[in-house]
Amino acid sequence: MNSVTNDKVIQLSHGGGGKEMNRLIKDIFFNAFDNAILQNEEDAAVLHFDGNIAFTTDSFTVAPIFFAGGDIGKLAVAGTVNDLAMMGAEPQYLSCSVIIEEGFEIEKLKTIVASMARELKKSNTRIVCGDTKVVPKGCADGLFINTSGVGRILKPKISVKNLEAGDCIIVSRDIGRHGAAILMAREGLALESELSSDCANLWPIVEQLIAANVDIHAMRDATRGGLSAVLNEWAKASNVCIEVKEEAVPVSDEVKGLCELYGFEPFDLANEGTFIVAVPDDNAEKALSVMQQFCHCQSASIIGQVTADKVTADSNNAKENSQQGKVILHTPWGSARYLDVPQGELLPRIC
Amino acid sequence: MNSVTNDKVIQLSHGGGGKEMNRLIKDIFFNAFDNAILQNEEDAAVLHFDGNIAFTTDSFTVAPIFFAGGDIGKLAVAGTVNDLAMMGAEPQYLSCSVIIEEGFEIEKLKTIVASMARELKKSNTRIVCGDTKVVPKGCADGLFINTSGVGRILKPKISVKNLEAGDCIIVSRDIGRHGAAILMAREGLALESELSSDCANLWPIVEQLIAANVDIHAMRDATRGGLSAVLNEWAKASNVCIEVKEEAVPVSDEVKGLCELYGFEPFDLANEGTFIVAVPDDNAEKALSVMQQFCHCQSASIIGQVTADKVTADSNNAKENSQQGKVILHTPWGSARYLDVPQGELLPRIC
Numbered sequence: 001m002n003s004v005t006n007d008k009v010i011q012l013s014h015g016g017g018g019k020e021m022n023r024l025i026k027d028i029f030f031n032a033f034d035n036a037i038l039q040n041e042e043d044a045a046v047l048h049f050d051g052n053i054a055f056t057t058d059s060f061t062v063a064p065i066f067f068a069g070g071d072i073g074k075l076a077v078a079g080t081v082n083d084l085a086m087m088g089a090e091p092q093y094l095s096c097s098v099i100i101e102e103g104f105e106i107e108k109l110k111t112i113v114a115s116m117a118r119e120l121k122k123s124n125t126r127i128v129c130g131d132t133k134v135v136p137k138g139c140a141d142g143l144f145i146n147t148s149g150v151g152r153i154l155k156p157k158i159s160v161k162n163l164e165a166g167d168c169i170i171v172s173r174d175i176g177r178h179g180a181a182i183l184m185a186r187e188g189l190a191l192e193s194e195l196s197s198d199c200a201n202l203w204p205i206v207e208q209l210i211a212a213n214v215d216i217h218a219m220r221d222a223t224r225g226g227l228s229a230v231l232n233e234w235a236k237a238s239n240v241c242i243e244v245k246e247e248a249v250p251v252s253d254e255v256k257g258l259c260e261l262y263g264f265e266p267f268d269l270a271n272e273g274t275f276i277v278a279v280p281d282d283n284a285e286k287a288l289s290v291m292q293q294f295c296h297c298q299s300a301s302i303i304g305q306v307t308a309d310k311v312t313a314d315s316n317n318a319k320e321n322s323q324q325g326k327v328i329l330h331t332p333w334g335s336a337r338y339l340d341v342p343q344g345e346l347l348p349r350i351c
Numbered sequence: 352m353n354s355v356t357n358d359k360v361i362q363l364s365h366g367g368g369g370k371e372m373n374r375l376i377k378d379i380f381f382n383a384f385d386n387a388i389l390q391n392e393e394d395a396a397v398l399h400f401d402g403n404i405a406f407t408t409d410s411f412t413v414a415p416i417f418f419a420g421g422d423i424g425k426l427a428v429a430g431t432v433n434d435l436a437m438m439g440a441e442p443q444y445l446s447c448s449v450i451i452e453e454g455f456e457i458e459k460l461k462t463i464v465a466s467m468a469r470e471l472k473k474s475n476t477r478i479v480c481g482d483t484k485v486v487p488k489g490c491a492d493g494l495f496i497n498t499s500g501v502g503r504i505l506k507p508k509i510s511v512k513n514l515e516a517g518d519c520i521i522v523s524r525d526i527g528r529h530g531a532a533i534l535m536a537r538e539g540l541a542l543e544s545e546l547s548s549d550c551a552n553l554w555p556i557v558e559q560l561i562a563a564n565v566d567i568h569a570m571r572d573a574t575r576g577g578l579s580a581v582l583n584e585w586a587k588a589s590n591v592c593i594e595v596k597e598e599a600v601p602v603s604d605e606v607k608g609l610c611e612l613y614g615f616e617p618f619d620l621a622n623e624g625t626f627i628v629a630v631p632d633d634n635a636e637k638a639l640s641v642m643q644q645f646c647h648c649q650s651a652s653i654i655g656q657v658t659a660d661k662v663t664a665d666s667n668n669a670k671e672n673s674q675q676g677k678v679i680l681h682t683p684w685g686s687a688r689y690l691d692v693p694q695g696e697l698l699p700r701i702c
Contacts, residue, residue, distance in 0.1 A: 013694070016576070016693065016696055016697040016698075017574065017577075017580055018575075018576050018619075018697065020694065041511060042438060043434040043572075044435055044437070044438045045406045045407070046405060046504065049402075050401050050402070051401070053400060054395035054397060055479060055480055055501060056394060056395035056446070056480050057447070057480055057481065059484050060484075061484045061486050061490075087393060087394055087395045095406065096408070098410070099410050102699075129406055133410050133702075139414075139491070140412075141486065146497040146499075148446050149395075159393060223368065224368025225368030229368055270368065341369050343364070345363045345364045348485065
């Protein structure tokens with residue numbers, strides 16, 4: 001049986017369920033994701049759990065598939081690992097399902113799969129099941145990847161509904177880099193600066209926050225919709241007001257520049273390795289010191305605070321206090337405005 | 352806030368992570384898949400397990416998305432439910448991740464999501480997490496769906512490696528219907544007959560096989576690659592010979608006709624609600640009687656037997672006995688040939 005490496009591009013037969021597909025899966029995916037569970041070749045992986053687990057899914061359609069700071073493979077692993085991590089769950093097992101366009105270069109596929117394998121190692125995560133589909137030329141744009149993930153919850157009760165008045169809002173690093181990097185790649189901009197995506201596996205940081213016993217109320221990576229989407233979701237779900245100081249939010253000069261050029265707000269731009277955490281006031285310094293140990297998070301900052309009390313379900317105060325469920329941005333000039341959920345097209349195929 | 356039902360087609364903003372996406376998710380997906388875990392709106396669903404679970408994934412790219420006997424939504428639920436069922440696992444929780452092409456009709460999306468909801472009910476399965484991506488027109492062909500699933504294993508040790516000499520091979524119904532139905536839809540054939548896909552949720556049947564305490568050695572739905580792919584995988588993984596009587600394999604006249612017309616083998620055609628099970632000889636009648644209670648499985652049949660002993664790893668007999676790892680098909684005319692793994696393009700985008 002020939003090795004798939006003799007082929008240069010993906011053909012329809014690589015998705016047919018026969019010999020060619022078996023070769024592709026063994027030569028490329030099994031080789032890179034090598035582990036005993038995956039090699040079992042059953043229809044499903046058998047895993048053991050005792051207790052609560054987190055389960056999540058994400059499809060990745062980013063264009064271009066290679067960008068400064070990452071590629072679709074790194075993103076597909078980091079994205080799902082981060083969704084688990086944000087729930088206080090150890091990212092133990094992932095699935096990997098690919099939809100490949102006929103004619104896609106096998107060398108590119110190998111590069112992407114190798115990138116996935118590298119990213120998996122950072123959180124000791126294993127891909128234990130998968131699926132490969134090939135669609136005719138023109139029916140997909142290159143390559144789409146779905147990863148779903150499961151892992152045991154080490155820190156329970158992290159929830160969008162758990163914010164309390166007095167909680168500090170911390171952002172792990174400067175915001176907007178992923179959105180800006182994709183925009184740059186797409187527009188063919190060659191800035192003098194070295195702007196790259198923040199795409200990263202957040203589990204190592206979260207693991208340390210849990211180990212340090214930080215009392216995490218809410219935690220979320222600020223992906224599509226950026227910081228604005230996360231804070232608004234929190235404010236609504238917990239029925240609180242979140243007040244943010246604009247000048248406390250770290251934004252790189254490169255991202256600021258691109259935002260001015262294209263009329264974006266850094267708060268709305270996607271991130272892929274930047275998270276927001278809400279902790280009680282007396283836990284904030286501890287959380288910051290843990291985060292700042294990681295080289296990408298040296299600019300971790302307290303950017304605001306939760307200021308309105310929760311309102312009980314049977315209270316009539318909710319409507320009277322119009323700040324609840326809102327996010328207020330205090331500008332450097334002393335004025336304040338609502339930071340709203342982003343609207344409109346933003347950047348399609350950002351992740 | 353307007354309802355998404357005011358929009359007629361999917362727009363890029365429906366995947367942007369902002370207001371429009373939130374509306375789409377709530378109006379269409381949450382509405383249809385209504386359950387407490389999904390409504391939690393966390394990054395991941397929180398589930399409880401004690402013991403072994405099965406975890407599986409599949410992406411669905413079938414074309415056309417509507418076909419006789421089903422659509423991509425029914426297929427996406429049944430396919431992943433069946434992968435869990437085939438491992439003896441109760442299909443408890445699914446994820447649902449969609450990639451939608453800009454311009455896709457919202458009415459069609461609703462029809463597909465309603466079809467998923469109907470199929471979920473048949474096995475009491477819940478969709479507990481999801482993801483929505485929109486790609487620009489021309490970057491995908493309509494709609495792709497990924498479903499991943501988890502569920503507790505009720506019947507352990509079902510495995511491709513567990514076939515033993517003397518095991519009976521049973522097929523649950525007539526083969527090749529899904530492949531034939533897709534072929535028919537694609538070629539615009541209007542046969543007088545009512546050929547439709549076998550697309551179905553297999554958990555109700557598997558649940559009864561487990562309840563009846565049938566000693567299941569191996570079980571697999573014969574999807575891409577058909578009966579040939581499954582039997583060859585089993586023969587190799589268990590290092591046994593499987594002998595099949597061609598005339599014992601149920602094939603409908605419509606499927607036979609299409610195969611003759613297009614030069615396909617029914618054994619290679621995909622199924623989406625047909626499974627093969629290997630049980631000890633003295634369990635075969637019990638298994639058959641359970642299966643035949645279900646109206647689609649009245650033609651369930653014993654099609655063959657495992658005939659060669661397993662060879663231990665340190666034995667040198669493996670190479671001497673060239674039948675091990677092979678599938679032999681006995682024709683009605685008394686001759687015999689190897690039934691090989693399918694090769695070539697077969698039918699692209701069959702599932």
